[in-house]
Amino acid sequence: MMFLGMAGTARAQEVSVTASVDRQRVSVDESLTLTVAVSGANVQGMSKPKLPSLDGFDVMGTSSSSNISWINGRVSTTQEYRYRLMPRSVGTFTIDPVEVRVGRKTVRTAPIRVEVIQGTATKPKAGRSAPGGRRSPPEAQTSRRAQGNVFITTEVDKRKAYVGEQVVLTFTYYSRLSMWNAPQYTPPETPGFWVEELSRDERARRVVIEGRVFEMQQIKTALFPTSSGKHVISPAVLEYSTGSGFFSRGQTRRLRTDPIEIEVLPLPAEGKPADFSGAVGSYTLSVKADKASVARGDPISLEVVVSGTGNINTVGNPTVPALDGFKVYEPEIERSSSHAGG
Numbered sequence: 042m043m044f045l046g047m048a049g050t051a052r053a054q055e056v057s058v059t060a061s062v063d064r065q066r067v068s069v070d071e072s073l074t075l076t077v078a079v080s081g082a083n084v085q086g087m088s089k090p091k092l093p094s095l096d097g098f099d100v101m102g103t104s105s106s107s108n109i110s111w112i113n114g115r116v117s118t119t120q121e122y123r124y125r126l127m128p129r130s131v132g133t134f135t136i137d138p139v140e141v142r143v144g145r146k147t148v149r150t151a152p153i154r155v156e157v158i159q160g161t162a163t164k165p166k167a168g169r170s171a172p173g174g175r176r177s178p179p180e181a182q183t184s185r186r187a188q189g190n191v192f193i194t195t196e197v198d199k200r201k202a203y204v205g206e207q208v209v210l211t212f213t214y215y216s217r218l219s220m221w222n223a224p225q226y227t228p229p230e231t232p233g234f235w236v237e238e239l240s241r242d243e244r245a246r247r248v249v250i251e252g253r254v255f256e257m258q259q260i261k262t263a264l265f266p267t268s269s270g271k272h273v274i275s276p277a278v279l280e281y282s283t284g285s286g287f288f289s290r291g292q293t294r295r296l297r298t299d300p301i302e303i304e305v306l307p308l309p310a311e312g313k314p315a316d317f318s319g320a321v322g323s324y325t326l327s328v329k330a331d332k333a334s335v336a337r338g339d340p341i342s343l344e345v346v347v348s349g350t351g352n353i354n355t356v357g358n359p360t361v362p363a364l365d366g367f368k369v370y371e372p373e374i375e376r377s378s379s380h381a382g383g
Contacts, residue, residue: 056081093137205321233272324349
């Protein structure tokens with residue numbers, strides 16, 4: 042049964058149209074369900090409901106169902122259309138009348154008012170144990186403060202950097218709940234940066250926060266500023282559903298991290314080499330030949346390796362000096378990157 046927080050009903054030609062929401066007060070992180078029910082003797086040939094503009098909400102999913110009943114020798118059919126809505130911001134919003142075409146007439150429901158608040162409008166469900174009631178031991182204790190049963194954070198290893206200097210952005214997801222579906226992660230927008238993913242946890246690790254066990258997963262990304270000034274990393278977004286199953290409709294919630302401002306300084310002009318390519322970081326250069334002696338006409342392969350910490354894409358190709366007595370061919374260039382450390 043769905044609790045009708047508010048409903049508006051209209052009738053035409055013995056057909057009733059009802060619009061309702063499962064709750065009128067919802068958190069900005071939670072979804073609500075708008076249900077439009079069309080009931081009458083013959084509703085099969087009617088058009089689908091025409092939704093209003095739904096300012097302040099995004100439609101995250103739709104579903105429909107029908108029910109046929111026989112009462113006192115009369116057949117009655119109820120067609121339900123359900124729309125899962127996610128608030129865009131905090132405030133009080135009005136869902137304008139829904140329209141349904143009944144014969145030559147258009148039936149409109151009453152408007153519905155919904156209040157969207159910051160924080161949690163419903164009590165979150167408690168965490169559950171793993172199958173068998175056992176939890177694997179946590180890997181680490183952390184001083185971080187918990188922000189509910191599910192929360193996310195984004196952090197950077199520095200808030201001030203030079204143009205081209207690596208900034209590591211870490212997104213972390215903490216959860217004490219068993220999810221029906223995998224959470225959907227939307228990375229932050231990073232204007233003014235060259236972006237390269239460093240690592241992504243394939244499996245969750247267990248940590249203890251304020252005496253409670255959480256599952257934790259991280260995504261680490263390298264950001265390289267391309268220009269000086271103040272650049273803002275937009276919020277990362279995570280959507281997840283709980284309580285979904287055969288006998289219940291899941292609640293979808295959306296979490297956002299705080300934006301992060303990075304101050305990017307221009308590279309110092311003093312002491313800059315004339316042939317500086319823009320690479321910032323710590324690099325080493327090694328050179329080796331595949332053989333020390335060869336017969337005349339046999340090739341020698343010379344391998345030049347540049348390695349280190351930074352954006353390898355900004356490192357220019359090595360310059361080979363003039364080699365008297367040798368013919369130099371075009372080199373084969375390979376680039377690769379990896380993440381080392383925590």
